[in-house]
Amino acid sequence: MFNEWWDINARGLGDQYPWGDINDNPWYYANEDVYSQHMLTTGSVMILPLALSLYFQYKRENKNGFYALLVCIICPYAADFVGGLIQ
Numbered sequence: 001m002f003n004e005w006w007d008i009n010a011r012g013l014g015d016q017y018p019w020g021d022i023n024d025n026p027w028y029y030a031n032e033d034v035y036s037q038h039m040l041t042t043g044s045v046m047i048l049p050l051a052l053s054l055y056f057q058y059k060r061e062n063k064n065g066f067y068a069l070l071v072c073i074i075c076p077y078a079a080d081f082v083g084g085l086i087q
Contacts, residue, residue: 005043008036046075 007013014032028038049071056065 005036005039008032008039042079045079046072049075 008017014035017029017032017035019029019031019035028035049068053065053068053072056062056068
């Protein structure tokens, strides 16, 4: 996720992507700005449970670490589902 944001925003490689309503692209392919913001937001939301999971494993709190890891597994599917609901 962060790699996509970096490629589009910092490196300016946006001309290599098919922007707009091509092949039933999702809503976030509308333009470079929307796509890069979506990738940054999604990546940030997904990194939080991962950081918590690593923290709980370091502190040997297995129960909380398990729940954080479970959120890490579910989060990409939830983000994709919510992204699919936005028109």
